[in-house]
Amino acid sequence: MGSFRIHRVAKLTGLSVHTIRAWERRYGLVNPARSTNRYRVYTDEDILVLRYLKEQTDQGVPISELAQRGRESLLAEARRSRWLSPPPERSGDRLLADLQQALVDWDRRTFEEKLNGAIAVVPMDEACERILFPLQRAVGDLWHAGRIGVAQEHFATQLVKQKIAAAMNQLRAATRGPEIVVACPEGEYHDIAAQAVAYTCLSLGFPVSFLGANVPTTELLFFCRKALPSVVLLSITMTPTSESLLALVRTLVGELGHHTTLGLGGQAIESTATWVAREPVRLFPTIRALEIFLDTLRP
Incomplete structure (x- = not known):
């Protein structure tokens, strides 16, 4: 899973650092590991749970009531909520259009900055479904239409693969369970x-x-x-x-x-x-x- 420090988690969830620590201490719904330098390290699942808690408390559901459901139940609810809710098509379409234009213009810096910024604020599985997969299809369409060359297509493809590989490298290899x-x-x-x-x-x-x-x-x-x-x-x-x-x-x-x-x-x-x-x-x-x-x- 991803590895995030608490100030980054605050930005990704919209919660204050104080609130995250208070909920962690009082309800135990997130239990971050400690890095080698003793910083709290949160996972993608922690972020998903915290986002869901914020969404529910913003709608008036007491945090004490939510906490009674337990982490696993909240995580399942958060996943259902995330995937049943429609994606932000307008902003996603704009991002995809900007990335395509940067690639056609061979503006490598803009392409990388926009892609990095977009995938930095969502868990990787969501980034794949809503950003990386549509981007890869669009890159293929641009190549077939003759708007970009093989080098540009390979550049975009390898960059996408690097992002996923980097996320995989942060995961601990499992040794138990179904292969x-x-x-x-x-x-x-x-x-x-x-x-x-x-x-x-x-x-x-x-x-x-x-x-x-x-x-x-x-x-x-x-x-x-x-x-x-x-x-x-x-x-x-x-x-x-x-x-x-x-x-x-x-x-x-x-x-x-x-x-x-x-x-x-x-x-x-x-x-x-x-x-x-x-x-x-x-x-x-x-x-x-x-x-x-x-x-x-x-x-």
Whole structure:
């Protein structure tokens, strides 16, 4: 999960430092770790809980009443509230337009400043859904339209991947719980969505093996025979043929066995869902859908 000092948490939640410390001490709804230099360090989940508490108290719900529900209940409510509420389309559209224009103009400084500023104020899973995924689709559209070159496309793509990798590097590797393998199938070279899925699994405390792009089916199966994962998640952004997708799914399901869940996600899932509707495979059109499924795997 992310790692935030208390003054940054105050900015991200709209609460004062005094209030955060008081709620922490009195109700125990957040329990920050201590860094090596003894500073309080808060996680993405702490921020989510604190934002929800502020939202509810602003609407008149007493903090004492909220505290009685307990942290886990509040966290679940906060996640439902966040994903059921509509995204701020207007500001998001403006940001996306600004980023595209900066890329077309080859204004690297503006592009980086706007992207860094946008993802600094939201948890990474939310940043992926509302900023990074739409940006990556827009970058692809710009390249196909001939408005940017390969170098600009690669620059934007690598910057996005760096952001997700940096967030992953802050997470503590899990050693217990169901093992999850995340990969892109053979011929799929776009692995940003898969990387974001790996981050989500790690942030929720699951052991994860992220294999990246273009993994041959034989190599994926070889790895899975060694790792014995409970879940294998594949990201598909480029629409395959129905025959190739069905062949892939049936091969993996047959080889992995009924003890392993096969899941598919990515940009192409919406257009291919009917092809695998009768197959024993789970579809995850959003990160939130994946989070709901992962919650069922907890002991």
